[in-house]
Amino acid sequence: MTSIAHHIPDHLLQAYVAGSLNYSMDMVIAAHVSMCDECRSRLAAHECAGGAVLEETRSVGVSGSMRANVLEALDAPCSTRAPRRASGVFPAPVMEALSGQPPKWQKMGAGVRQSVLHADKAGSVRLLYIPGGQAVPDHGHHGLELTLVLQGAFADEGGRFGVGDVEVADDSVEHTPIAEMGPACICLAATEGSLKFNALIPRLLQPFLRI
Amino acid sequence: TKEYSLETQWMIAVRDQRDKDAYLQLFDHFAPRLKGYLMKSGMSDAQAEDIVQDAMLSVWRKAHLFDPHRAAVSSWVYQIAKNRQIDVIRKERRPVPEELRQPEETDEDASQIVGLEQELGKLRDALQTLSPDQRQMIEHAYLGELSHKDIQEKTGLPLGTIKSRIRLGLTRLRHELKGLNRS
Ligand SMILES: [Zn+2]
Ligand SMILES: [Zn+2]
Numbered sequence: 001m002t003s004i005a006h007h008i009p010d011h012l013l014q015a016y017v018a019g020s021l022n023y024s025m026d027m028v029i030a031a032h033v034s035m036c037d038e039c040r041s042r043l044a045a046h047e048c049a050g051g052a053v054l055e056e057t058r059s060v061g062v063s064g065s066m067r068a069n070v071l072e073a074l075d076a077p078c079s080t081r082a083p084r085r086a087s088g089v090f091p092a093p094v095m096e097a098l099s100g101q102p103p104k105w106q107k108m109g110a111g112v113r114q115s116v117l118h119a120d121k122a123g124s125v126r127l128l129y130i131p132g133g134q135a136v137p138d139h140g141h142h143g144l145e146l147t148l149v150l151q152g153a154f155a156d157e158g159g160r161f162g163v164g165d166v167e168v169a170d171d172s173v174e175h176t177p178i179a180e181m182g183p184a185c186i187c188l189a190a191t192e193g194s195l196k197f198n199a200l201i202p203r204l205l206q207p208f209l210r211i
Numbered sequence: 212t213k214e215y216s217l218e219t220q221w222m223i224a225v226r227d228q229r230d231k232d233a234y235l236q237l238f239d240h241f242a243p244r245l246k247g248y249l250m251k252s253g254m255s256d257a258q259a260e261d262i263v264q265d266a267m268l269s270v271w272r273k274a275h276l277f278d279p280h281r282a283a284v285s286s287w288v289y290q291i292a293k294n295r296q297i298d299v300i301r302k303e304r305r306p307v308p309e310e311l312r313q314p315e316e317t318d319e320d321a322s323q324i325v326g327l328e329q330e331l332g333k334l335r336d337a338l339q340t341l342s343p344d345q346r347q348m349i350e351h352a353y354l355g356e357l358s359h360k361d362i363q364e365k366t367g368l369p370l371g372t373i374k375s376r377i378r379l380g381l382t383r384l385r386h387e388l389k390g391l392n393r394s
Contacts, residue, residue: 015359033308051286059243092309
């Protein structure tokens, strides 16, 4: 994975470490870090800073009963499932969201498919399947959008994005990503709020497609 | 291993010998700090205690994943507690990166471990030299009280010295990561 050219910006890694993003953004960042040693080490450095802040924090005494509970639980058997591993093009956090199953694709027209992994008030995260040469419907954003390429590549106003690359877009960006000719492009895309499609029909479909 | 910090010595004893005395030392060092940290981020006494309890149990149960070449005990505990706090707030498991597979033979590289600890010491010193305002901003950022926009806009946030300390630590971490095989 030495070919990754577009990484997670520092302020987003810091926000991830501090837990100030939403589930959907966390998913893309965790997936990229699973594929990228550079961002993994930058993340570790932020954790070091978090640990340093923790060390300097003023202590508040814990209750004796809680301490006793913990000590008692040390010998208790614990059955934690081993975390899921990456499978095919899907990084471990995506396999976790898929419960280890292949994605259930939903047709969006023109050969484009999606599989919504998670949607809540804060945003949504989905897998997108875009056949070679096809465009993702033209859209703007209400907030931050992170798109991580898992297979193939796409290009838009922001450049070329291949496997492992992340595109960061926000309110100010309107772009039309087009999948490169060749194998389909599969992406993991997280958005804050909902996407604004510019073409009439996709906008009408928006409530049904949970975009 | 006498050159290592006490925390690292305790953690290695917990990992390799399931040493309960060492665990108690870790508990008594970190649990009150974690509780203070969580309450500072706005949680009630009872909520904070619940998270401290879960996080400290995870420290015992996940000890086999602790790698002192890549993480200080404080950063490892910080992230365990942070993840637990978010799971509780969101009522679902937070997406986390895939764990790196530990190499079969874990030959300890003492110079690497000591080097990482020294970098951390310098990072903590750097924190001490900040103005109260700057320090508070760093605290807020790692408490999770700033949005990603705040962090981006406050360009001075990781603040010169901190940034260069992190960068120094990074070269070591990056070097270490290369030695680990994945998938
Ligand atoms: Zn990266
Ligand atoms: Zn977009």
